[in-house]
Amino acid sequence: MPATLARAPAAPRDYAACSGCNLCQLVCPMWRSHRDPRFTPAGMAKALQYGATAAWLAAPVEACSLCGACDPVCPEGIDLPGLVMDLRLQLANSLPSPNPALLDDLRARLQQGAAAPVVSRSAPLLLPGADLRADAALLARVQALLGLAIADDDGADIALALELGVEIPQHRLQQFLASLNGHSIVAADGLLLRQLRRWLPGSQRMGLGAALSSRPAVRSNLLATDLYVIEARGYHADYERMVAYYDRLQLETGCALNLDLQRIAIPAVAQGLSQKLEVAPGDDGAQAKWILKGRRPARIVVESMADCAAFERVCDLPVVHLAELGEDPEMIKRRPHAFG
Incomplete structure (x- = not known):
């Protein structure tokens, strides 16, 4: 298997460091759907170098799915997902929202705590x-498999704020982080997991997919004929460790993975800001179809509920959530849908 990609210094750098190498373009779902250099992380970074504002970059900033695929491939170590989140925050503070009611409700929840x-x-x-x-x-199935307590405060409002570019009040962030202090953490939201690495650098944390697939009751039911779909955000948030983990999983089980030759996870869903704001149609299935192209799995196993829905829309293969592999595998194979 290929080694992980070489990275620049550990401290994230800003857009000024972008050399325009366009390695990020090769893995970007935005580029794949638009074929326009403006709709790439490098395109945004170079535009900012030449004085562009968030308003000028509104279209690509809103189109980005924050999948994080660009992050591990950047040789300059630029925090590209963080760049997009910062630009979304600027847009939210300067331009009218197409769904102000949703944002007002979120801001009220954040203030309330x-x-x-x-x-x-x-x-x-x-x-x-x-x-x-x-x-x-x-959820009960996941809890039983992992043996974890469910957090009273799981930061769902904070995760949504990160996605939408809504400013998180300091008191709310401090409250959330204080509730996690001293705990090891399993997070289902990959974007939140990414931020927890920065906010709680000394904590033990992992994504839901890695936590579930490490359980013998789950891993033993993964088949060589399965297509295992990794949730891209959580994977890219801890790229080097996850490459090693999923390489071992593939060697042990023989299942196929949604990884490209650089060990970058191809996201099954690529929803931009308009979809998250509920003002545009949902995922069009293009990413899920791309992952399936040239493959003939007997079953699709997903870590994310959103990915489950995406594959169910575009194919008639059995699609199951990873947590369901703790059940009898013959029962799972006979069930056409995971959440039917």
């Missing part, structure tokens, strides 16, 4: 996020 946690100070915590919380049966 969350209830004080009641979990033991040392218990490992699961941050399920909004999607997993909405499926009580699957």
